[in-house]
Amino acid sequence: MRPYRSLFLMSLRRMLTYRLNALIGWLGGAAILISSLAVWNALLRNGDIGGYDWETMKGYLLIAWAMSAVGTSYGDWHMANRIRDGAVATDLTKPVDYQSARFAEQLGGLAFELVAIVVAALAVIVFTGGIPAPAGLGQGLLFALSFAMVVPLKFIIWYITTMVCFWTQNYLGVAWARDAVVWVFSGGLIPLSLMPSWLGSLAAALPFAGLAATPAALYLGQASGTEAWKLLAVQAFWLITLWLGARLLWRGALRALTVHGG
Amino acid sequence: MGLVKARGLTKVFRRPLKDPGLRGSLKHLVQRKFKEQMAVDGIDLDIEPGEAVAYVGPNGAGKSTTIKLLAGILVPTAGTVEVIGVRPHVDRMTNARNIGVLFGQRTQLWWDLPVRESLTLLRDMYKLSEPFYRKRIERLDGVLGLGELMPVLVRKLSLGQRMRADLAAALLHQPKIVYLDEPTIGLDISVKDKVREFLRDLRTDGTTLMLTTHDLGDIEDVCERIIIIDEGRKIFDGPLADMKDRFARVRRIHLQVASGYPQKIVEKLPGVEVSGELPEITVTFDRFAYTAGRIISAVLEVAEIGEFHLEEPAIEDVVRKVYAGELLRDATV
Amino acid sequence: MYRRSLGAHIRSILEYQADFWVLVLAGVLFQGLNLLFLSAVFNHVPTLNGWTYAESILLMGMWGMIGGLVPLFFEGMWGLAWRINQGELDYPLVRPLPVPAQVFSSAVGLHGFGDLIGGGAMLGWALFHIDVEWTPLTVLIGLVLFASAIAIHVSIVTITNAASFWIPGPHPFFAVTVHTFEDMIKYPLTIYGIGMRAVYTVVVPFAFVTFFPVSWLLGRDAGWVGLLTPLVAVYCVWMARLVFRAGLRRYESSGH
Numbered sequence: 014m015r016p017y018r019s020l021f022l023m024s025l026r027r028m029l030t031y032r033l034n035a036l037i038g039w040l041g042g043a044a045i046l047i048s049s050l051a052v053w054n055a056l057l058r059n060g061d062i063g064g065y066d067w068e069t070m071k072g073y074l075l076i077a078w079a080m081s082a083v084g085t086s087y088g089d090w091h092m093a094n095r096i097r098d099g100a101v102a103t104d105l106t107k108p109v110d111y112q113s114a115r116f117a118e119q120l121g122g123l124a125f126e127l128v129a130i131v132v133a134a135l136a137v138i139v140f141t142g143g144i145p146a147p148a149g150l151g152q153g154l155l156f157a158l159s160f161a162m163v164v165p166l167k168f169i170i171w172y173i174t175t176m177v178c179f180w181t182q183n184y185l186g187v188a189w190a191r192d193a194v195v196w197v198f199s200g201g202l203i204p205l206s207l208m209p210s211w212l213g214s215l216a217a218a219l220p221f222a223g224l225a226a227t228p229a230a231l232y233l234g235q236a237s238g239t240e241a242w243k244l245l246a247v248q249a250f251w252l253i254t255l256w257l258g259a260r261l262l263w264r265g266a267l268r269a270l271t272v273h274g275g
Numbered sequence: 276m277g278l279v280k281a282r283g284l285t286k287v288f289r290r291p292l293k294d295p296g297l298r299g300s301l302k303h304l305v306q307r308k309f310k311e312q313m314a315v316d317g318i319d320l321d322i323e324p325g326e327a328v329a330y331v332g333p334n335g336a337g338k339s340t341t342i343k344l345l346a347g348i349l350v351p352t353a354g355t356v357e358v359i360g361v362r363p364h365v366d367r368m369t370n371a372r373n374i375g376v377l378f379g380q381r382t383q384l385w386w387d388l389p390v391r392e393s394l395t396l397l398r399d400m401y402k403l404s405e406p407f408y409r410k411r412i413e414r415l416d417g418v419l420g421l422g423e424l425m426p427v428l429v430r431k432l433s434l435g436q437r438m439r440a441d442l443a444a445a446l447l448h449q450p451k452i453v454y455l456d457e458p459t460i461g462l463d464i465s466v467k468d469k470v471r472e473f474l475r476d477l478r479t480d481g482t483t484l485m486l487t488t489h490d491l492g493d494i495e496d497v498c499e500r501i502i503i504i505d506e507g508r509k510i511f512d513g514p515l516a517d518m519k520d521r522f523a524r525v526r527r528i529h530l531q532v533a534s535g536y537p538q539k540i541v542e543k544l545p546g547v548e549v550s551g552e553l554p555e556i557t558v559t560f561d562r563f564a565y566t567a568g569r570i571i572s573a574v575l576e577v578a579e580i581g582e583f584h585l586e587e588p589a590i591e592d593v594v595r596k597v598y599a600g601e602l603l604r605d606a607t608v
Numbered sequence: 609m610y611r612r613s614l615g616a617h618i619r620s621i622l623e624y625q626a627d628f629w630v631l632v633l634a635g636v637l638f639q640g641l642n643l644l645f646l647s648a649v650f651n652h653v654p655t656l657n658g659w660t661y662a663e664s665i666l667l668m669g670m671w672g673m674i675g676g677l678v679p680l681f682f683e684g685m686w687g688l689a690w691r692i693n694q695g696e697l698d699y700p701l702v703r704p705l706p707v708p709a710q711v712f713s714s715a716v717g718l719h720g721f722g723d724l725i726g727g728g729a730m731l732g733w734a735l736f737h738i739d740v741e742w743t744p745l746t747v748l749i750g751l752v753l754f755a756s757a758i759a760i761h762v763s764i765v766t767i768t769n770a771a772s773f774w775i776p777g778p779h780p781f782f783a784v785t786v787h788t789f790e791d792m793i794k795y796p797l798t799i800y801g802i803g804m805r806a807v808y809t810v811v812v813p814f815a816f817v818t819f820f821p822v823s824w825l826l827g828r829d830a831g832w833v834g835l836l837t838p839l840v841a842v843y844c845v846w847m848a849r850l851v852f853r854a855g856l857r858r859y860e861s862s863g864h
Contacts, residue, residue, distance in 0.1 A: 037781045044788040052792060055799035062652045186630030189719065193637040202641055203648050212644075288860060343861055348701045350857045364857075371704040383699040385616055392616060399612050400703055 016109045017117040024121020028086055035086060039129050042085075046078045046133060050141065063207045070204075072145040072233055075137055077201050077225040079130040080163050086122030089171040089188065096178035105267075112172065112259060119168050148234025155241050159228040162248050166223055169255045170195065176259075179266040200226030206235075220255060223248035278452055278483050279322035279345065283354035286315040286340050286507075314340040316507035317354065324451070327474070327484040329498040329515070337507040338487040342454045345485070346376050359451060372401065375450035379457030382441055384429045390440045391425040394447060401448040408447075415443040418473045435466035442473060452483040459493055471496040491587065503593070522593045524563055527586040528570055530556045535578025544573055554581070609705060613713035614681065628718055635722020639672045642794060643730060659796040663826055666734035670754070671794040671818050672727020674761055679717025680724075682762050687715055689772035689780040695862030708766065708852055740825060753821035753834060756841035761817045763844035764790065766852060773855030786812070793818045816840045 028035060053074060057067045065073065092115055095101045104111060137144055147153035174191045178184050196202050197212075198221035205213045205226045216222050227244045230236040236244055292308040315337045322328055332338050343349045344356060347363030347370050356363060363370040377383075384393040398408045416422045419439045424432065432440060438458065445453060455474075459467045467490070474484060474497045488494065494501060494515065501518050503511040511518055530537065537556050538549045547570070548559040558570055567585055574580060646668055650661045659667075688711055691697050700710040740746070768783035775782060790812075797805055797819040808814045816837045824834025 037777070037779070041781055041785050041788065044785040048788055048792050051800065051804065052795060055795070055801070056649060056653075056656070058799070059653075062649065181627065186627050186634050186719070189634035190630060190637060193634065193641055197641060197644065203645050207652065208644070208648050209651065339861075343698065346698075346702050348698050348861055349859070367701065368704045368706070371702050374702060376699070376702045378698060381696070381698070388616060388619060392619070396612060396616055399609055400705055 016107075017113055020109070020114055020117040021121045024087060024118040025124060026121075028122050028125050035125055035129075038086070039132075042078075042082060042129070043133065043136075046074070046137075049074050049078070050137070054141075063204070065204065065207070068143075068145055069233060071137065071141060073204055073229050075134060075144055076229040076232055077199070078133070080160075080167075080199070080225040080228060081201055082126050082130055082133075083123065083164055084119055084126070084167045084171060086125050087119050089175045090184075091118075092172070092175045093178045093184045093188070096175070097184065112256075112263065115172060116165065116168050120164070123164065145233065147232050148237075152231055152234050152237060152241075155237075155245065156228055156232040159223070159231050159245060159248060162245075162252055163224055163228060165256070166220065166248065166252045169252065169259055170220065170224075173255065173259050173262060176262055176266050179269045195221050195224065198222060199224040200229065204229075217247075220251035223251055277321045278324045278326075279320055279356075279358050279485075281318060281320035281345070281354065281356040284315055284318045284320070284341070284344060284351055284356050285313070285353040286337075286344055286349060287352040288312045288314055313507050315344065315351075318504070318507070318509055320356075320502075322452075322483060322485065324483055325478065325481050326500055327478055327498040328486070329494040329501045330485055330487045330504070331489070331494065331501060332504040332510075336504045338504060339456055340507075341504070342376075342456050342485070342487060346374060346454055347371070372448070373451050375445040375448070375453040377441055377445040377453070377455045377458055379438070379455070379460040382429065382437055383444055384437070384440060386430050387428065389426050389428055390421075390432070393429065393440070393444060394425075397444055397447050403448055411447055411449065412443075415446065418476050419443055419469070435462050438462060438466065438470065442470065446477070446482075449480070450482070452485065453477070455484065455486040455488075457488055458486065459488065459490055467492065518593070520563075523587075524561045525592070526560060526562045526567065528558045528560075528567060528583055529586065530558065530574065530583045531581035532556050532574075533579040533581050537574050537578040539577040540570070540573040543576075544570070610709055610713050613710065614716055617714065617716045618718070631717075631719040632722040632725070635676065635719035635724075636726045637722070638719070639675075639723055639726020639730065642668050642672065643726070646795075656796050657798040659798070662734050662737035663822075664796060665730050666738055666826075667796060667818050667822050668794045669727050669729075669731030669734050670757070670822060672723055673731055673754075674727075674758055674817065676720045676722070676724030676727050677758060678762060678765070679720035681716075682712045682765065683717040683720075684710075684712045684714035685762075685765050685769045686780060686783070687711070688769045689783075690778050692772050692859065693776065693778040693862075697856075697859055698861055701856075701859075707856060708849075738826065740827070746825070749835075750821075750825055753824065753837045756837040757817045757821050759841040760813055760837070760844045761790075763841075763848035764812065764814070764817075766848040770848075770851045770855045773858045790814050790817070813840050813844065 050071065053070050054067060056062060057065070057070060095104065104114070107114070134144060147156055170191075174187060175184070177187050181187075198216045198219050200216070200222065201224075205216050205222065208216070216226070223244075227236075227248050230244065231241055288311070289309040290312050291303060292310050293303045318337075318341065330338050330341065340349065344351055345358060345363060347367045350364045358370055359373045361370045361373065384390065385396065394412070395408075403411070412421065419442060421439065421443050424436055424440050427436070429437065429440070442458070445455075458474075459470055462470065471493060474486070477484065484497070486493065486498065499515055500513065501511065501515045502509060503518070511522075532554050537558070540558070541547055541549055544560070544565060546561055546564055549556060550559070551557045558574065560570055571580070571583070643665070646661075646664055649656075650664070655661075656664055685708075691711070697707065697711075700707050703710065764786070765783065768786045769780050771782045772780055792800075793808065793814045797808060797815050800808075805815070809816075809820075820830075820834040821837050822834070824831040824837075
């Protein structure tokens with residue numbers, strides 16, 4: 014446990030040193046939130062769309078944005094670049110589990126992301142007159158549970174796609190394609206219920222829904238009771254499956270690394 | 276007609292004065308305070324065609340800044356500068372055609388392409404004719420061994436190979452004057468020799484050279500004029516021989532003395548200093564007063580020597596001495 | 609010469625062939641997302657402030673085409689912040705070519721091919737489904753407006769990235785932030801409030817990149833404003849040159 018704790022602390026400390034950089038990153042993230050709020054505000058001006066009114070959509074957008082902010086301070090590029098420039102060799106000589114170690118690093122940035130999320134939430138309250146509260150204490154707790162799973166789930170998806178770097182030099186296209194796919198199927202682009210039904214059903218079967226759509230649905234009370242537990246179960250299922258799948262992939266990655274040399 | 280003419284050339288950098296930490300950064304957003312750093316302070320330069328000038332000084336003296344002012348990369352805060360009658364930062368592109376530049380720490384070649392591609396691109400940028408280009412390549416190949424580098428990707432070159440390729444790139448269009456900022460930095464001795472040979476060869480074409488370096492060997496082998504600057508000001512400007520005669524007089528011999536009393540030579544050879552503790556002794560002497568051989572034979576008379584090595588004065592030592600001892604400015608030829 | 613420089617960079621990237629196709633795919637996907645969003649919204653509403661589905665697709669397609677052409681020819685400007693930070697403008701400054709041209713052509717965003725495919729498909733489909741009287745003059749003006757729109761967009765990219773001459777740092781965060789806001793013009797401007805419309809017309813002329821030219825083509829009420837696009841373009845290009853030149857004067861290179 015100790016090495017992971019130190020990695021976590023080191024990552025946290027690193028975030029503190031680069032806090033000015035982080036602040037600047039927040040501005041960019043804020044722009045994305047602001048623009049999506051502006052677009053939906055405009056779209057919903059003349060009435061509901063698909064059961065979403067402005068109040069609900071505000072909440073949805075904020076949650077989706079918050080979920081997308083998680084894991085971005087360390088980001089996948091940090092890991093990707095280390096593989097691409099060979100610095101990963103040092104990582105591999107350490108007596109820690111590579112996967113868990115990267116996760117510990119990610120968590121170090123989480124504190125900052127949470128601060129950013131709180132600040133954003135406050136700003137939205139101030140400038141748009143409030144955000145919806147969780148639809149009841151029970152829903153709130155379910156949301157918290159889902160959020161707790163979003164953190165590792167997001168990590169494992171990023172981690173798996175980053176491993177592509179063991180096989181290829183250029184990570185940019187892969188990262189973009191993954192971002193596009195995740196954006197759609199997590200409900201970040203548009204709430205899943207507003208998408209054409211065939212896409213919506215596909216999304217429900219994929220792991221990405223657990224990244225934004227599920228926590229949002231729980232918070233806004235759109236899913237409760239058995240429906241809620243079903244969503245949580247799917248989220249957990251994907252988390253476990255991907256976490257284990259990553260380990261298998263890892264063995265292949267190591268083989269690829271030694272073949273390519275230093 | 277002077278090739279390079281600078282009068283009162285000055286460059287001041289404004290550096291933000293910030294308190295440390297996040298608080299400081301935020302405070303600076305509101306209350307902007309700056310401190311001025313005079314990188315180049317009223318320098319006058321006159322370089323004639325065909326000269327090879329060494330431009331030296333301690334780190335941070337303003338050498339690179341001066342080069343960048345001459346190349347048109349930086350805009351002077353005050354003063355004038357003209358290179359072949361053109362003001363570099365005003366008529367930038369005209370000036371660019373007349374000059375060649377090499378920054379030792381950085382490459383101007385395209386990283387993911389073979390050397391050949393970089394050179395053909397430069398050929399087109401400078402609008403060189405095909406026969407001229409081929410002749411230049413042949414010439415550069417002769418002195419730099421460019422041929423073997425042509426098909427290699429730039430990112431796969433070793434430092435020495437990259438430097439040779441960058442030299443070719445800087446000189447492809449046969450500029451009248453070339454600025455070289457630390458061209459031998461990090462190179463091993465065999466490559467350094469090759470580079471110096473190349474620079475000497477350049478002079479036979481009448482190319483003017485201006486080179487900044489920390490390496491005394493570069494200066495000795497290539498240049499006949501040396502300009503020393505420190506803290507943005509000229510300390511010395513004159514022939515290399517003059518400078519050595521005036522300031523680089525001190526030499527040191529480090530000896531490993533097996534037995535005996537080396538200190539005794541001070542009685543015989545006035546002006547010589549002996550320092551250190553047996554068995555490691557250092558003899559400091561004025562090279563105009565005594566030759567190294569004289570010193571060694573004097574020591575042999577009173578002691579037994581094991582190993583020894585002769586140390587030449589470093590440029591930094593000379594600069595320090597000049598600045599402290601005989602604050603000389605603008606010593607003319 | 610510009611073409612040669614671009615070519616050099618394309619060859620650089622094509623060293624990694626698989627990545628080329630992945631990038632193109634990413635570009636197509638990105639445009640596909642835009643299409644998906646718009647289609648999903650239109651499944652629930654009949655018009656967007658009077659703009660029909662086809663008209664909105666036209667707008668989005670135009671933005672997609674610009675998002676394809678500009679990265680192919682002008683991508684290098686996004687690397688300006690890094691270059692300033694590293695002192696990598698030294699060599700371009702000693703070459704007998706204009707610096708902005710060298711910077712622009714120093715990178716190629718190959719995903720642009722994908723954006724062109726996606727955006728082009730949307731544009732093509734929309735052109736068939738809108739109500740426009742096509743004459744040679746219309747086509748000519750349309751092309752002029754399209755070129756002007758590109759000039760405006762490239763000028764904005766230049767000016768915002770040139771901010772790095774004043775705000776140090778290896779990332780063009782200001783330019784990226786502005787671009788995020790610019791992205792909002794893929795929807796008809798009329799959906800936004802009057803305040804935003806004013807800002808996007810007068811303060812930063814985003815609206816002239818897609819909205820006004822398309823409004824003109826569709827013959828909408830304020831469509832005549834679209835004909836001002838070339839003038840706005842001249843102004844923007846002039847501003848961009850001014851700002852960039854001022855920035856170069858401030859350039860301090862790096863220690864070595």
